[in-house]
Amino acid sequence: MTHETQRSTGIGRAIDILDYLNRRRSPVGIGDLARALKAPRSSIYSIVGRLAEAEILQLDRDNNVFFGRAVYLYGDAYLASQPLVRLGRDEVIRLSRETGETTQLCMLVAAKYTVAFMHPGASLFRISSEAGVLVPIPWTASGRLLLGGMSDREIEDLIPREDYVLPNGAVIDPAQFIREVRDACAGNVMETTGLSDPYTTCLASAIFDHMRMPVATICFMVPANTPDSRKQDLLQHLKQSADKVSLSLLTASRQAGIAGASDAA
Amino acid sequence: MTHETQRSTGIGRAIDILDYLNRRRSPVGIGDLARALKAPRSSIYSIVGRLAEAEILQLDRDNNVFFGRAVYLYGDAYLASQPLVRLGRDEVIRLSRETGETTQLCMLVAAKYTVAFMHPGASLFRISSEAGVLVPIPWTASGRLLLGGMSDREIEDLIPREDYVLPNGAVIDPAQFIREVRDACAGNVMETTGLSDPYTTCLASAIFDHMRMPVATICFMVPANTPDSRKQDLLQHLKQSADKVSLSLLTASRQAGIAGASDAA
DNA sequence: ACACAATGTCTCATATACAAGACAATGCAG
DNA sequence: CTGCATTGTCTTGTATATGAGACATTGTGT
Numbered sequence: 001m002t003h004e005t006q007r008s009t010g011i012g013r014a015i016d017i018l019d020y021l022n023r024r025r026s027p028v029g030i031g032d033l034a035r036a037l038k039a040p041r042s043s044i045y046s047i048v049g050r051l052a053e054a055e056i057l058q059l060d061r062d063n064n065v066f067f068g069r070a071v072y073l074y075g076d077a078y079l080a081s082q083p084l085v086r087l088g089r090d091e092v093i094r095l096s097r098e099t100g101e102t103t104q105l106c107m108l109v110a111a112k113y114t115v116a117f118m119h120p121g122a123s124l125f126r127i128s129s130e131a132g133v134l135v136p137i138p139w140t141a142s143g144r145l146l147l148g149g150m151s152d153r154e155i156e157d158l159i160p161r162e163d164y165v166l167p168n169g170a171v172i173d174p175a176q177f178i179r180e181v182r183d184a185c186a187g188n189v190m191e192t193t194g195l196s197d198p199y200t201t202c203l204a205s206a207i208f209d210h211m212r213m214p215v216a217t218i219c220f221m222v223p224a225n226t227p228d229s230r231k232q233d234l235l236q237h238l239k240q241s242a243d244k245v246s247l248s249l250l251t252a253s254r255q256a257g258i259a260g261a262s263d264a265a
Numbered sequence: 266m267t268h269e270t271q272r273s274t275g276i277g278r279a280i281d282i283l284d285y286l287n288r289r290r291s292p293v294g295i296g297d298l299a300r301a302l303k304a305p306r307s308s309i310y311s312i313v314g315r316l317a318e319a320e321i322l323q324l325d326r327d328n329n330v331f332f333g334r335a336v337y338l339y340g341d342a343y344l345a346s347q348p349l350v351r352l353g354r355d356e357v358i359r360l361s362r363e364t365g366e367t368t369q370l371c372m373l374v375a376a377k378y379t380v381a382f383m384h385p386g387a388s389l390f391r392i393s394s395e396a397g398v399l400v401p402i403p404w405t406a407s408g409r410l411l412l413g414g415m416s417d418r419e420i421e422d423l424i425p426r427e428d429y430v431l432p433n434g435a436v437i438d439p440a441q442f443i444r445e446v447r448d449a450c451a452g453n454v455m456e457t458t459g460l461s462d463p464y465t466t467c468l469a470s471a472i473f474d475h476m477r478m479p480v481a482t483i484c485f486m487v488p489a490n491t492p493d494s495r496k497q498d499l500l501q502h503l504k505q506s507a508d509k510v511s512l513s514l515l516t517a518s519r520q521a522g523i524a525g526a527s528d529a530a
Numbered sequence: 531a532c533a534c535a536a537t538g539t540c541t542c543a544t545a546t547a548c549a550a551g552a553c554a555a556t557g558c559a560g
Numbered sequence: 561c562t563g564c565a566t567t568g569t570c571t572t573g574t575a576t577a578t579g580a581g582a583c584a585t586t587g588t589g590t
Contacts, residue, residue, distance in 0.1 A: 010275050010547070011279055019319070021339075025345070031567065042569090043547090055375060056280065063567085070284075071343050072340040072381070074340060075332075075336050075343075116334075272578060273578080294537085308577085311577080
């Protein structure tokens with residue numbers, strides 16, 4: 001095992017750590033962290049130390065590592081700066097209260113699908129996906145809506161082959177997938193059952209930016225055996241909500257456009 | 266101007282960038298960012314590029330830098346992992362709805378006071394402090410409560426001299442400040458007027474962890490001319506809420522204690 | 531039109547952060 | 561107890577990221 005000389009930068013390691021914690025969703029020992037990232041222990045000790053000092057990471061009393069207070073504050077600043085997330089979030093909470101269903105705000109991040117915000121429903125139906133975890137786009141109804149603005153070619157380039165394989169082993173045909181994208185886009189609603197989870201139906205509708213490009217979806221996660229009439233009703237709710245947010249977004253961007261890059265008073 | 270050779274690490278620069286954005290609360294051009302941090306432009310370009318790739322930062326169409334989607338997700342993960350913030354936040358929202366007042370959850374971060382979460386009141390009373398910004402501890406009612414668990418010596422060591430100078434130029438006597446801390450601690454309520462802002466009264470009560478150490482406060486920001494009876498009423502609300510959260514926190518930590526370092530299922 | 535400032539992209543050297551590994555101190559299983 | 565694994569701390573050499581600066585573009589004011 002000679003030197004293949006492939007050093008990583010501190011920043012690269014730091015990003016890896018944050019990404020790993022985001023996927024893991026629970027504190028890790030520093031040793032385990034180094035092992036998981038296949039990084040030298042000494043480097044991780046040093047980097048964790050520095051990030052902990054900035055409160056980006058936090059060490060509990062057993063020296064287990066997790067996100068620190070600072071990231072929460074940063075996240076809050078991001079939220080305040082993003083009308084999409086702020087408005088979408090409020091609408092998700094409202095919809096969830098109104099319908100009693102588990103409701104989510106979904107977006108694309110780095111060629112993956114992710115739940116930006118989730119509000120559990122009144123019923124005890126279990127939560128199928130956690131906020132922040134990255135999931136292959138073809139596994140989701142929302143994914144089909146979110147690709148609406150892209151050409152066939154762009155879609156093919158974006159999605160790696162392995163993402164077409166569902167958790168149950170079934171494989172989606174890319175051509176068929178693109179047809180579903182076009183379909184979803186046409187009516188701005190999408191319904192899928194049994195993709196990421198066999199007993200769950202996902203109902204979704206897209207939110208558009210000022211260029212009419214889909215930027216997020218609002219969706220319900222309901223049991224697969226929900227009556228069709230109920231599903232249709234929920235889809236109408238979603239579409240209305242999504243349109244409402246799209247509109248608010250439009251007026252928000254108009255205001256921002258006039259003021260230019262906004263500045264604090 | 267010869268070389269004084271004081272290089273900074275990438276991580277150090279990255280932390281500086283995040284901290285600066287948190288204080289600024291609006292996007293910055295990369296050039297301005299470098300200037301503000303007194304860092305070489307080329308370094309900042311490179312580091313911003315890498316952080317943007319990880320979506321920790323985001324560049325808008327004018328290449329202005331701000332927090333990216335990833336920090337929001339990380340912040341959400343932090344929130345989920347912290348009963349204090351999660352519970353405190355819910356209680357702030359409830360209190361704000363119930364009383365119509367501007368309500369905040371406050372904590373200490375790195376020897377400063379900060380608003381972890383804020384909910385505006387029904388009235389049009391203006392917001393005096395933004396979430397995430399670091400403020401000298403002596404400027405706030407909450408700060409007095411949050412130091413309750415420390416010795417005189419620890420308090421003196423924690424607070425730099427310049428933090429005793431109020432925005433209006435008045436200087437607080439450290440000994441007097443410590444007396445106020447002891448006072449606040451005794452009744453677990455604190456009221457201050459005209460510290461950070463001449464026309465604002467801050468009403469606060471502390472939340473305690475399982476060791477009975479203050480870890481946060483819930484507080485109202487009300488106009489200074491609010492009738493005293495109303496203030497007393499609000500203080501009772503605060504104390505009740507704070508106690509409720511402290512209790513929830515206690516049972517939460519009991520459960521965590523049994524399970525040890527929690528792990529995902 | 532001009533001058534001047536700021537932006538984004540490069541190249542290169544050298545100060546230094548990372549990686550390897552040694553070490554003592556715990557922890558834990560049998 | 562003994563043996564083996566893990567943790568946290570430290571030291572040291574060298575691969576390389578940072579910082580200085582040059583450059584072509586683009587913006588801005590007069």
